[in-house]
Amino acid sequence: MPPILQGEKVSKNFDGVQALVEVDLTIEAGEIFGLIGPNGAGKTTFFNVVTGMDVASSGRITLGSQEITKRKPYAITKLGVARTFQNIRLFHQMTVLQNAMIGQHCRSECGLVRSTFRTPGQRREEGVIREKALKALDFVGLAGLADHRADSLPYGEQRRLEIARALATEPTLLLLDEPAAGMNPQETRRLMALIDRIRASGLTIFLIEHDMKVVMGICDRIMVLNFGQKIAEGSPGQIQKDPRVIEAYLGVED
């Protein structure tokens, strides 16, 4: 089976600032793969390039057997890549359920005419969308809050809603951008259990995180970026002992 995600010499330039420098990456299906590095290392930029929100300056990105380097973001989502955002990006004036239903946008097709006139086919499709959205909410434990406005939720639940919304797109690869940020230890433990359940349901997970307990606790393999370059890759045990990683985070002793 081909690796689910492959990056070959992926580079990204922003007006002279080299955000990513020839990064190679292979993620196997069913893995929980971690991406760590100091602030500004290029981690979110890498996510943006994989999901099509930024276009790679050079290099190739392949999803399964398909090249996705120059594809539009909505096409990549449809191919099975979903993400959450570092700064929570919920649809704040919409309800929890509506947020999750947006996830089903790429899995449904009724457009202007069928929506305006509420054809029987459209009503059926809406029923399916609603059902799948509720399932995603149930998976993360938010089904009871379906009709609440998204911005009325406490922080931890907002993060879980973002995950539910991403799950509702029926992805094969889930990108989580600092899902544990701002969480207390109990919420963090709950999050780690959720990520395990997501992997157990058949998804592959690509995770950016600063909380080392989370990273070392659940990742199968980890890649470390610094100044846009890959400086280390391996198992949690290997990464913890790698001198280059230690130097990147803590500096070198004089």
Add this chain to the structure above:
Amino acid sequence: MEAYLAHMLIIIGIYAVITMGQNIILGYTGLFGIAQAAFYGIGAYTSAILALKLGLPFWVGLPAGALAAGLFGWLLGLATMRLGGDYFCIATLGFVVIVQQVLLNWEALTRGAFGLPDIPRPSLWGFSFDTRLSYCLLVWVLVAVLGLLMRNVADSRLGRAFMAIRDNETAALGMGINTFLVKVIAVSLGAVYAGVGGVLYAHYTTYIDPSSFSVMETIIVLCMAVLGGMGSISGSILGAAALIFAPELLRLVGVTGSLSIYRQLLYGIILVAAILTRPRGIMGMAEFRFQALFKGGPWIREI
């Protein structure tokens, strides 16, 4: 007295439809597009010209005017959607100016400043809508139908896509929505509503000229949407009613004189007051629950 009231209700109904269109563009999708007066004019002139030059009845002019407006909405959307927020707004305003200039100068088609008189009232199986009361009924049936269709869109996949773009366009893109296409659809759909308003206007006043389709008109529609509730169907009706009645109330209190000057002053004050005190308008995104009339329960449905 009934004639006066019927006249007021007709005008309110026409503006309500145009404001619904504005709400689809701004209230649902968050686009600061303000070209409704141009689409209103395109609808009016399309139907009038089809009636006067080709003898086609109102019932052909109505969909034709709506679709013509929608087509121009589509084209304007395609042309301007890559512009950043402020520039997009100015470009849509520019479109109003362009359309008005075309209507003024393409005299072979529109008779320019002389306008198009003798636009026929609609008739159906021998019955002619030539009284104020009958036309009022026609207008409000269309208001109800278009309101219902707008609600269908709001509760659908497309409506959710509109609102997702408004609330967080980046996330909408990440969730698989083709944001460019959906935004153009929003402008086009809003234009269709304005086109319907235009057709109703042309066949009511039976005379149209380019001066009615001005920048001021488009700002009035914007005020109605902002005041009534951005993203509310009932709010569109409320906003239209409020801003049509307001100058009439001023007149009753004895403030006469150049109506247009006082109207402009009034609308400016209302707009600023609304934005300062209640930025999402009177209704915000809530709707009247018409079921409350029959089955009881709360009058207003918040989201």
